[in-house]
Amino acid sequence: MTSITLDKVIVDFPIYNSSHRSLRNALVQVATGGLIGEREDGRVVIRALDNINLSLADGDRLGIVGHNGSGKTTLLRVLSGVYHPPYGTVRVDGAVTALLNVSLGTDAEATGRENIRLRGAMLGMSARDIEKVTDEIAEFTELGNFLDVPVRAYSSGMQLRLTFAIATALRPEILLLDEWLSVGDEGFRAKAERRLNEMIESTRILVLASHSKELIARMCNRVLWLEHGRVRMDGDSATIVRSYFGASS
C-alpha cells in the first residue's frame, strides 16, 4: 500500500544573516552568558509550514495551490524527505521521486549519454536500468547522434528534451512535481504530454504544485490550498479551484 500521512507538521527556517552565520557571534554568545536557553533570541525564524495535516492513499492526485512563498515547494521537500520537519510526524510508504528541478545535475561538458547516466544514477537507477532506458530516451528525444555530443552544444530546446526524457523515464509509486514539465517545441509537445501522462497514470500517488487552473482541474481529484504555510482549504478539486482561482482573479 502506498500512502502518505503528515501529522501536525511544522517547518521553521532559521534565517542567518551575515552576523548570525559567523562563528564569532556564537562564541560571543556563549562567552557573555545569560543568552543561553533563549533559543529564539535574536534569531529570525520563518515558519514555512504550520500545522499541516494530510493523508493520501492510492489513487490520490493532489494539487497544491497557493501564492508564491505559501509553502508549496517546502511541502514537496518534506514529502520527498529532503527536509526533516522539527515538529510533527511524516510517514511515507512507497518509493518517492521528486521532480522539483528537472535540469538537476545536468553537466554542460558531459555528453547527452553521460548526462543520462549521471542523472539516472542520482535518481537511484542501477547501471542496468540506465542502459535499458538510454535507447528508449534516444528514440523519444529524436536526438540521434547528438547524444554523443556535449550538452554544451545543444540548443535550449534540445536540452529540455533530454532532461525531460530522463526525468520521465522513471516509474515511481509516488511522484512529486513542482510545476508541470513543459517542453517548448510545438511539434514535440503532444508527444511529451503523452509521455508525462503515461508516467502519471502509472504512479499511485501524484502531488502536483502548480499555478495553472486548467492543469489542476484536469489532473487532480483533490486540492490543498496553502496560505502563509497553513492549509486554507482542502477538498475536492472543483470546489477549491473555484474558490482559489475565483478569489485570486
Place this chain on the structure above:
Amino acid sequence: MNFGAQQGPVEIATADIVAGLRGYRLPALLGWYDVKLRYRRSTLGPFWLTISMAVMIGAMALVFGQIFGQPLADFLPFLCAGLIVWGFIAAMLTEGCMSFISADYIIKELPLPLFSHILRVYFRNTLILLHNIIILPIVLLAFGKGFPLTSLLSLVGFVLVSLNLLWMALLTSVLCTRYRDMPPIISNVVQIGFYLTPIIWPPHLLPGRASLIVDLNPLAHIVAVVRDPLLGQMPTTLNWTVTFAIAIVGWAVTIVFYGSYKRRIAYWL
C-alpha cells in the same frame, strides 16, 4: 520513510553513513566524472594533475635540497612521496569541509544519504592521488632505487588515513555548512599544517627538543603511515598508535555530533 519517530543521534548518524556506503556507486560515479569533465577539453586530460605535481616536486627539490644540504638521491624521493600524500590530505580537508555546501543543489533536491557527498569528494581525491602517485616509481627508478616491499604496508596506512580523513571531512562539513567563517579557518589550519609537518623538511634536521613539533603533530603521524613505507621505512609504533587512536576517537565524536545535527543540514543550505 518515517519521520518523527524518536531516534537517537547515533542511530541517525550510523543509518546515514551505512546508507551512503551501500550506495557507494553513485558517489564513485560522480567523483569519477568530476575529474573526467574538469579536463574534458584538454589533450592530456587529468594527467595535467600529474604534470603540475611533478613540476612542483622538481622545483622544490632543487631549492630545498640545496638549502638543507641534502643529497638529492634521498631528498627527492622523500619530498616526492610527502608532497603527493600531503596533496591528498590537504585536498580532503579543504574540499572535504565544503562537501555539503558544494552539493547544496543536490541536497535540496534529492534525499540521498548526506555521507554520499563526503564520499564523492573522497573518491575524487583518491582518483587524483592515483594520478599523482605515478611520479614516485619514476623518481625511485631514476635514482636506481627499487620498489620497496614495505610499500604494500602503505596500503594499510592509506586505509587508516582514509578513515581519519572521512571523519574530519564529515565533521567539518557540518560546521562549515552552519558557520560560513569556517572554510577559511580550515584552509589556514591546513596551510600551517603544511609547514609544521615534515614534508619539505626531513624530521632528522630538527634540533633535539624541537622534535616535539613532529611528535605532537597528528598530521605528522598521519602522513608518516602512508609515506614512510613508500620509501622503504617502517613507520614507528607511535605513528600507528596515534593514527589509529585519532580514527577511533574522531569517529566516536563525529557520529554523535553528526547525528545531532544531520537533520538540520538541509535547512542551513
